Every structure is written in C-alpha cells, then in structure tokens.
Amino acid sequence: xxxxxxxxxxxxxxxxxxxxxxxxxxxxxxxxxxxxxxxxxxxxxxxxxxxxxxxxxxxxxxxxxxxxxxxxxxxxxxxxxxxxxxxxxxxxxxxxxxxxxxxxxxxxxxxxxxxxxxxxxxxxxxxxxxxxxxxxxxxxxxxxxxxxxxxxxxxxxxxxxxxxxxxxxxxxxxxxxxxxxxxxxxxxxxxxxxxxxxxxxxxxxxxxxxxxxxxxxxxxxxx
Amino acid sequence: xxxxxxxxxxxxxxxxxxxxxxxxxxxxxxxxxxxxxxxxxxxxxxxxxxxxxxxxxxxxxxxxxxxxxxxxxxxxxxxxxxxxxxxxxxxxxxxxxxxxxxxxxxxxxxxxxxxxxxxxxxxxxxxxxxxxxxxxxxxxxxxxxxxxxxxxxxxxxxxxxxxxxxxxxxxxxxxxxxxxxxxxxxxxxxxxxxxxxxxxxxxxxxxxxxxxxxxxxxxxxxxxxxxxxxxxxxxxxxxxxxxxxxxxxx
Numbered sequence: 001x002x003x004x005x006x007x008x009x010x011x012x013x014x015x016x017x018x019x020x021x022x023x024x025x026x027x028x029x030x031x032x033x034x035x036x037x038x039x040x041x042x043x044x045x046x047x048x049x050x051x052x053x054x055x056x057x058x059x060x061x062x063x064x065x066x067x068x069x070x071x072x073x074x075x076x077x078x079x080x081x082x083x084x085x086x087x088x089x090x091x092x093x094x095x096x097x098x099x100x101x102x103x104x105x106x107x108x109x110x111x112x113x114x115x116x117x118x119x120x121x122x123x124x125x126x127x128x129x130x131x132x133x134x135x136x137x138x139x140x141x142x143x144x145x146x147x148x149x150x151x152x153x154x155x156x157x158x159x160x161x162x163x164x165x166x167x168x169x170x171x172x173x174x175x176x177x178x179x180x181x182x183x184x185x186x187x188x189x190x191x192x193x194x195x196x197x198x199x200x201x202x203x204x205x206x207x208x209x210x211x212x213x214x215x216x217x218x219x220x221x222x223x
Numbered sequence: 224x225x226x227x228x229x230x231x232x233x234x235x236x237x238x239x240x241x242x243x244x245x246x247x248x249x250x251x252x253x254x255x256x257x258x259x260x261x262x263x264x265x266x267x268x269x270x271x272x273x274x275x276x277x278x279x280x281x282x283x284x285x286x287x288x289x290x291x292x293x294x295x296x297x298x299x300x301x302x303x304x305x306x307x308x309x310x311x312x313x314x315x316x317x318x319x320x321x322x323x324x325x326x327x328x329x330x331x332x333x334x335x336x337x338x339x340x341x342x343x344x345x346x347x348x349x350x351x352x353x354x355x356x357x358x359x360x361x362x363x364x365x366x367x368x369x370x371x372x373x374x375x376x377x378x379x380x381x382x383x384x385x386x387x388x389x390x391x392x393x394x395x396x397x398x399x400x401x402x403x404x405x406x407x408x409x410x411x412x413x414x415x416x417x418x419x420x421x422x423x424x425x426x427x428x429x430x431x432x433x434x435x436x437x438x439x440x441x442x443x444x445x446x447x448x449x450x451x452x453x454x455x456x457x458x459x460x461x462x463x464x465x466x467x468x469x470x471x472x473x
Contacts, residue, residue: 148392152385156375165371166389169364172357173399213392220384 004089008097009104015074016105022070027109030063034117045122052121053182056131057138060110060178061171064139067106068146068167069160071098072218076154085222091215099147099211107139123186130185130192137199138178144206144214145170151217174202232313234455235464241448248448252441259285259434267427280344283337284428289436291334294362295397297327297443301369302394305387315451317383318458320390321373322451326443328366335359354403355416358396365393379458 075081149167153159181195263285271281308316376382
C-alpha cells in the first residue's frame with residue numbers, strides 16, 4: 001500500500017518537474033498578490049505589520065486554490081484517472097499520494113518563500129518563524145480539503161469559479177487559526193501554542209477523512 | 224406498515240401524496256406564523272433582559288432565532304437525505320435534498336438580515352465578526368455552494384450524488400455554529416451571542432419563539448414539497464404516469 005503511495009508521489013513529481021512553469025506560476029501568483037497589498041493600502045510600517053499575517057494567509061489560500069484545478073484534471077483528460085479507479089489498490093491511498101505530491105509542488109514552495117514576503121511587511125523574526133510553521137501545518141490541510149472540491153468539480157465547465165465557491169468556505173477555519181497564530185506571536189510567543197494545537201487537529205482530521213471523501217467524489221464524477 | 228411507507232420512496236407515488244399534503248402544511252404554517260407573531264408582538268413583556276434591558280426592538284428575536292434554528296436544522300435534514308440517498312441509492316432522497324436547499328438558504332439569509340436589524344438599534348452595529356455570525360455566514364456559503372454545484376452538473380445522477388457528498392462534508396459546520404459562543408459567562412464580557420438556556424427565557428417569549436419555529440417548519444414542508452413536485456415532473460417528464468397525471472389535471 002505504501003509502495004503505491006510512493007509510486008504515485010514519484011510519478012506526479014516527475015510529471016510536474018518536466019513542466020516546471022506550472023509550479024512557478026503558483027509561486028509567483030502568491031508573491032504578486034502579497035506585493036499588491038502594500039501598494040493598495042499604503043506603506044506605513046505599523047499598518048503593514050498588522051495586515052501582514054492575514055494578507056499572506058489569504059494569498060496562500062488563493063494560490064493553493066488556483067493550483068487545485070490541476071490536481072486531477074490532467075489525469076482525467078488522458079484517461080489515467082480511470083485506470084487508477086480500476087486498480088485494486090485503495091483509491092483513498094492513491095488520492096493521498098496525489099495530494100501529497102501536489103502539496104510538495106504548490107504548498108511547500110509557499111512555506112519556503114513566506115519569510116521573504118513576510119519581510120515586506122516588516123514582521124519580527126519570531127513572527128516570520130511562526131508564519132512559516134503555521135503555513136507548514138496549514139497548507140497541507142488546504143490541499144486535502146481542496147482535493148474534495150477538485151474531485152467534485154472534475155471536468156465541469158466553469159469549474160474553477162465553482163471550485164472556489166465550494167472550497168473557500170471550508171478553508172475559513174484554517175485561515176482564522178493560521179493567521180491568528182502569526183498575529184498572536186507579535187504580542188506574545190506564549191500565546192501561539194493553542195493555535196498550533198488546533199491547526200494540528202485540523203491536519204489530522206483532514207488526513208483521515210478527506211482522502212476518503214475525495215475518493216468517493218472521484219467515483220461519482222468519473223463513473 | 225413499513226412496506227406501505229416504502230411505497231412512497233417512488234417519485235410516482237410520492238408526487239400525489241406531496242400534492243395532497245401541501246395545502247395542509249401551508250394552512251398550518253400560515254395559522255401558526257400569524258398566531259405566534261401576534262402572541263410575540265402583543266402578549267409579551269415590553270423589555271428583555273435584566274440590568275440593561277432591551278426595549279421593543281427585541282421583538283425581532285422571534286423571527287431571528289426561529290430562522291437561525293431552521294437554517295441549521297434544514298441543513299441537518301438535507302445531510303440526512305443526502306446520506307440516505309448515497310446509502311440506499313434512492314432518487315427521491317436526492318430530490319428532497321435539492322428541494323430543501325433554497326428554503327434553508329433563505330432562512331440563513333433571514334437570520335443574518337434580521338440579526339443586522341437587531342444589532343443596529345441594540346449594539347449600534349450592523350455587523351460584527353462574532354463567531355456565531357461568521358459561522359452562520361459560512362453556512363449560507365455552503366447552501367449556495369451546494370446549489371451552484373447541483374446546478375452546474377448536467378447529468379442528474381452525478382449532480383445528485385456530488386451535491387450529496389458536498390452537503391455531508393459541510394455538515395462539520397453545524398456543530399461549530401451551535402457551540403460558537405466566545406463568551407461563556409455573560410457577566411464577563413458583552414458578546415452578541417451569549418450562552419442561554421431555554422428554561423431561563425420568559426415563558427411568553429419562549430412560547431412565541433417556539434410557535435414561530437413550528438410555523439417556519441411547516442412552511443419549509445410546504446415549500447419543499449411543492450419544489451420536489453416540480454423536480455419530479457421535470458426529471459420524469461418522459462414517464463407515462465407524468466403524462467397521465469398532467470392529463471387528468473387539465
């Protein structure tokens with residue numbers, strides 16, 4: 001079972017690295033959105049420091065949502081997805097593999113670049129660290145929840161807009177506690193722990209349930 | 224007994240039954256809503272609360288609370304029908320889910336809207352990012368998301384099943400709304416939504432509130448049944464019984 005998981009992750013990573021621009025577009029979308037806000041709301045240090053956590057998190061939300069469309073779409077188009085549905089391996093495991101690869105390609109780069117964009121908002125050093133960690137725990141949840149939406153809207157016209165309508169409401173808790181952790185770290189580092197406990201709980205719940213739900217959604221969409 | 228009930232799992236037999244029930248529920252809804260509104264407006268105390276009482280404007284509570292309860296309850300009912308549909312593969316259950324959704328969305332909207340009108344005179348704000356307000360807004364998004372997904376898929380079977388799965392996934396928000404009170408002790412802070420228990424409410428206010436909830440519930444039955452009749456007709460338009468049913472109507 002874990003071999004299938006490894007194979008799927010390896011395959012998706014190889015496929016994506018053959019077309020590197022896809023990975024970079026998500027990353028640069030994130031950077032551009034984050035850079036737009038200071039130009040819109042003004043460049044005062046205090047304002048930016050307050051806005052920073054929320055803006056970075058919202059941008060991460062949008063970036064990971066935009067990347068979702070590609071999660072199953074390619075495999076659906078060329079028929080590989082149907083073959084996956086026919087394999088004797090548990091579909092939820094395959095889905096988990098695909099989500100994992102997807103996160104490595106679209107979520108992890110955001111985590112790594114976050115301190116850099118945080119500097120644009122004059123965040124303190126420990127806040128940068130908290131932001132990185134909160135994104136590290138939070139973005140996998142986004143990918144996992146998003147997989148359900150991506151599976152449900154597979155192959156629909158106007159799927160992208162519809163996907164955002166389905167997925168963004170479910171992203172809200174992650175946004176609240178992710179951005180909340182960074183904002184709390186600016187006040188006192190000791191207040192950060194409960195936020196991470198909740199984010200961790202979201203991650204565990206999503207890890208268990210969302211591959212199952214996404215697998216069920218794929219079966220509905222492809223049959 | 225059960226086999227008689229199962230008979231109504233078929234759209235062809237449920238269609239006339241729903242048609243027969245609609246006027247009953249509609250009349251019951253009209254009577255209880257008008258009655259409870261009269262009770263709430265004229266037979267209850269003029270003020271609400273202890274140290275800092277609210278004046279006449281508190282009476283919007285009857286519509287506000289009843290609509291908020293219905294918005295959550297209808298979502299649970301939708302999820303229940305969605306689950307039954309996915310498990311037993313019954314078409315009528317999915318139609319029920321689709322028929323309830325607009326009513327639930329309307330009640331969610333009414334709860335938010337009356338909340339804004341209540342918040343303005345009593346707390347001086349139309350909107351506050353109170354946890355319960357926020358989670359109720361998410362519920363509205365979920366209703367709209369379900370209707371958008373259901374409407375975007377042309378194939379009826381896939382639309383039903385995909386929508387059902389989405390409703391069940393969204394069910395996680397209902398307990399969050401229910402317990403979303405950030406102020407466990409009303410003496411400590413002044414949040415918009417505070418913990419309360421039904422036993423502490425003045426009996427007349429509680430009676431009117433429960434009466435209006437019952438009326439809204441009956442209204443939901445009436446609208447959901449009339450909507451499901453439309454859905455049945457449009458889905459089964461090629462079936463023989465639909466042609467016969469429409470012929471006899473004429």
